[in-house]
Amino acid sequence: MSHSSGPDSLIKMANQIGSFFDSFTDRELARSEVAKHLSRFWDPRMRRAIMAYDTEHKDHNALMPIVREALSTMPAPPPNN
């Protein structure tokens, strides 16, 4: 049995990031800050997992809209070695 909470914990973390920047009135700034945060602090395997979740869940997606918007602007992360 794996104890890992898999995408659930990543979704939660991504939404926490989203909530912080969501209060920025400048939407464009908020979106780019979320994308920047994910790129600068998340290991590529985490970014890959959250992006995979996002593309696989067109509907019933648990991510906040601001996070989804940010993800859509981010390049695919490089593979881990």
Add this chain to the structure above:
Amino acid sequence: MSLPRPTDYGTPAKESDKYVTLEIDGVEVTVPAGTSIMRAAQMIEHPIPKLCATDSIDAFGSCRLCLVEIEGRRGYPASCTTPADNGLKVKTQTPKLAEIRKGVMELYISDHPLDCLTCPANGNCELQDMTGVVGLRDVRYGMNGANHFTEGTDLFMEKDTSNPYFTYDPSKCIVCNRCVRACEETQGTFALTIDGRGFDSRVSPSQMEAFMGSECVSCGACVQACPTSTLIENGIIEHGQAEQRTTTTCAYCGVGCSFDVESKGEQIVRLMPNKDGGANHGHSCIKGRFAWSYATHPDRIKTPKIRKSIDDPWQEVSWDEAIQYAASEFKRVQAKYGRDSIGGLVSSRCTNEEGYVVQKLVRAAFGNNNVDTCARVCHSPTGYGLKQTLGESAGTQTFDSVMKSDVIFVIGCNPTDGHPVFGSLMKKRIRQGAKLIVVDPRAIDLVKSTHIKADVHIPLRPGTNVAVVTAMAHVIMTEGLHKEQFIQERCDIDSYNMWKEFVSREENSPEALAAEIGVDPQLIREAARLYATAGNGAIYYGLGVTEHSQGSTAVIGIANLAMATGNVGREGVGVNPLRGQNNVQGSCDMGSFPHELPGYRHVSDTTARSQFEAAWNVQLNPEPGLRIPNMFEAALDGSFMGLYCEGEDIVQSDPNTQHVEAALRAMECVVVQDIFLNETAKFAHVLLPGATFLEKSGTFTNAERRISPVRRVMAPIAGYEDWEVTQMLANALGYPMNYTHASEIMDEIASLTPTFTGVSFEKLDKLGSVQWPCNDQAPEGTPTMHIDTFVRGKGRFMNTLYVPTDEKVNARFPLILTTGRILSQYNVGAQSRRTPNSEFHSEDVLEIHPTDAEARGIKDGDWVGITSRAGETVLRAVVAERMQAGVVYTTFHHPFSGANVITTDNSDWATNCPEYKVTAVEVTKVSQPSEWQQRYREFSRKQEDFLANAVAKV
């Protein structure tokens, strides 16, 4: 020969822009106005005899030994209480003065036992020295009158040996009051008084109690101030006077006190706080001064060990074999699971040089960025929040700056317990009249103690810091208490306008947020007005701010407040994170985070990266690596399978213990380097002996960015300093490292880090310590940051929306558990538990409010089960008024307490710093340890047996 005492000027130094010139024994001397004649005389090396004066405390004028003659003045004024003045002509030695002094000494000696030869202070006693100096040859009164030293007589009192570190022998007391004043002025505890009157009087802790039962916190200031052997360290009683002195830095907390280790050979006699220490000026707390015997504790790991599985006994092997085995396992894991499948952790207790070498090992030899440090679990939000707003991941001031503050705002920290020496300084300033705001769920010591009372205490519900700072910002902006000119000149205006509009919204008013915070909104208004308008405002915060799901938001909110009120960039103000461990600041500076190279430069920064690539002769990965919690997740997913862990005990200190255990069990190669078999080592495959701070050279950087030297006092017990072990591992992995001394590592750091270019061991030898940035612009360091501009250029405001944590109380988990630390123990306690400090705190307990206890039928001392969404543990209950109803509190100094079995995976949004401070729990009365505790005890016993029965490999 005993060591010479450091020069004692008799009275404290005075600061003044006015100087006065006088003549002492015909020599002209110029001193700042307010300086005593005694101090002025010592400055020209004409010492005046003294007993009741010492330069750490104000003069008292009771012994009458320091009398002088002043031309044109009548009588013989005491030089310790008489200020120097223009034109005075002073004589320190005349026949008349000699006669008076002899008379004074004669009286003292007539009530003092004449057992100098066997007295522990022999060779280092001011009474002895003064008797010699005045030339006393006989005592006319004889030694047979009423006295305090003849056993069986009325005045005789037994020795008090209740304190494990020092002894009080009343028969030697000369009632000079130095100890009493040291406890008041230096420490601020007010535990001592002089009991009785005149000849009968003696020093007494609290009301004639034993030291251990009194309010005394064992800081040792009184012992240090005592001129006789009345209060004396047990180290001196046991070993005699020391012969060598080595200056080093305390390895416990982020205050970074400087100490003189007094030793003979490799035997340490005592640690004396260094008068020239920039952070402590000769003061210390119980941990630094006394709790160092763990260094020679029999539990120390002395030889390297390996094993295939954690269910196997340990095999003792040579260093070479252990290192080769670790390297081959890491290579095997990387070959099987990929280059990114291993990583390293370095404790924030290690030196800067060790931290630097570990991140270099990970980046250059492992070939990835999976490096992290325990600062992750305490102050990573500080790094993030202050970098985003002010531009530098560090506090803005010196500790001494607090002496220029008019209002002190303490949020989420408990300096008197967590940062005791700074706590004492802060209390001194408060006694001088500075205003005080405390935001803390508990009525901590500062809220009310002897001569200290908070002007405003906001007993917020745990988890609502962001609501408090945002509401304070609302008050400041809507009542116009901000400094518009400062903001216009120094801050980024777009961000300011956005923030201003945000905080001014009605939903961010104290009234709107009061229900969440759980306090009267008026309190928040008062706090905001006081902070914004009372003059120099300084904010001090700690883990009560950072260890939350909104830890980074709260740090940002604090920086917003300081910028909005212009409280940055000069003495007396600023944003001051109180760091937990000794080298939290340093380990962050050294690039121990997976996204940052030394000097806080992101790994994606091509310019910085290529500098390191050139110096290290290797290609570096531009993508951030895994943080500690991410490593655990990745281990359980099967993509992170090997860990090098230096000096850190993640099993005990990280949240959700069972999750951490599962992650470690999933890994194929865990290498632990530590001084003891810590809880993490019980899950290890390779165990490498570490060295204590007494056994190595290097530097620590404290909470005020002060880089202080750590100097080797004895040889490493297992042969190597920690950086040497890391270096051997790098070499075994095929990446060459060839440092021959820690100073060469610092030279490399300086050559690659713009804020460190001026730092070297030679400079530290010369200056004692230095605060970074230290470079061509600031060759002697930078006490105050952001003076004319912010490091990032313009200060940036950011919105701080309050988002309640997911850890919500409900019917099943109706109480909030919050965690903290106490004075005598230190974090996971691996060191302090192995010293007599355990006599002060032998177990972790659960503090619970009387109302909550009663509702559950819990009485003081009962065993209680504490259950959260993550797990269950059992502790003894202490029913305490200082808790709010609805909030329970515990510490995490002992492994079997399992405080972290109940803390959850919730973490700070920006940094993954765990939310230790808020866990929803239920508490019930129980009769036996929890299932986890029973299981863990069993596991732990087995692991200890494996260690005790380790066999040498044949």
